[in-house]
Amino acid sequence: MRTICFYFQVHQPYRLKPYRFFDIGEDHHYWDDFSNKSIMRKVAQKCYLPMNALLLELIEKYNGAFKVSFSLSGVFLDQLEEFAPDVLESFQKLVATGHCELLNETYAHALVALKSKEEFKDMVQNHQQKIKKLFNGYQPKVFRNTELIYSDEIGKMVSDMGFDAILTEGAKHVLGWKSPNYVYCNSIEPKLKVLLKNFQLSDDIAFRFGNKAWDDYPLTTEKFINWINEIPAGEEVLNLFMDYETFGEHQWAETGIFDFMRHLPEAVFSKTSFSFSTPSEVSAKIAPVGKIHVPIPISWADEERDLTAWLGNDLQDEAFDRLYEMEKLVKSIDDEEIQRDWTYLQTSDHFYYMCTKFFSDGDIHSYFSPYDSPYDAFINYMNVLSDFMIRVKEKINEKESPKVK
Incomplete structure (x- = not known):
């Protein structure tokens, strides 16, 4: 065959x-x-x-x-x-x-x-x-x-x-x-x-x-x-x-x-x-x-076929870490809008837009990005993440606070 x-x-x-x-x-x-x-x-x-x-x-x-x-x-x-x-x-x-x-x-x-x-x-x-x-x-x-x-x-x-x-x-x-x-x-x-x-x-x-x-x-x-x-x-x-x-x-x-x-x-x-x-x-x-044998993760992106398109600089790593720090809190909340936004914020494209690679792959990254620069993508995402964090904490407080009769 x-x-x-x-x-x-x-x-x-x-x-x-x-x-x-x-x-x-x-x-x-x-x-x-x-x-x-x-x-x-x-x-x-x-x-x-x-x-x-x-x-x-x-x-x-x-x-x-x-x-x-x-x-x-x-x-x-x-x-x-x-x-x-x-x-x-x-x-x-x-x-x-x-x-x-x-x-x-x-x-x-x-x-x-x-x-x-x-x-x-x-x-x-x-x-x-x-x-x-x-x-x-x-x-x-x-x-x-x-x-x-x-x-x-x-x-x-x-x-x-x-x-x-x-x-x-x-x-x-x-x-x-x-x-x-x-x-x-x-x-x-x-x-x-x-x-x-x-x-x-x-x-x-x-x-x-x-x-x-x-x-x-x-x-x-x-x-x-x-x-x-x-x-x-x-x-x-x-x-x-x-x-x-x-x-x-x-x-x-x-x-x-x-x-x-x-x-x-x-x-x-x-x-x-x-x-x-x-x-x-x-x-x-x-x-x-x-x-x-693939001990270190690979992908189909760029010349290196590694993860650096999404997790290759401090901006991406910071955003990625801050997002998943909230996982346990988010999973404890029964709120449809919170869960939807949590899901959509995990999409890999948000981190791809923060990529600072140039030369052979730079044009490809800029083609797909709606932002003027990787830094703009990072600031915009982190502003959203800050608001999302506030919403999550408010829901946790509502859940933990005793109801007033």
């Missing part, structure tokens, strides 16, 4: 509105409703709706032989319900075909696996319930952690929760001479399969497709098929993992990205020995060749 596994990350954060020091204690609504709605509708028209329609067309054209998988963050699904029910319906149609797999993740697309096992488990279970509710009882079997963040210990936590497999980055410094085009297993819990992204071929589509300065521009279907056919015969699975917004948003329709995807399945079927599979099918059908 030689197969291609397509996985798409689909996520939009709830962005914070400009929140001044003088708003602390006065304004408890933190979210930029206008921006969140307008961005969702823009990306829906450029990416989600046309790409979902194309994938449905391809699945039907090839009678299910073409397959894909998605990880839809909980905060993304919340926004679909609020701002884009037409997009939600289009995802539901894809899943209903039986040839589109949904993966589990943390509800808030959070970094919580690095901080709290209890909160991590709660978030994963909340995401499971959301998927079950919106997709007719669907139960994911494969896990994908936020930004493909993975380590041996995170893998063990995921295995203990009953998942069959996990997706992560085929990082060079982890693989060494090994190829990402095999199935591996967790070094602590070997029953957990580990699927590794082929970052070279994935990034050719996700990042380099429309780059006219790239030596291999333009990327045609024929050229990509030639690269696939160069994969040694013994290597069994090609994992193409990328942001779903690659199609139409990061790579505009004018680049030909939709036409590339439209013609890719036919070229794979007619000119290669590869099929298409979902992650759970890969996990079930292909045996691991050995353990993958």
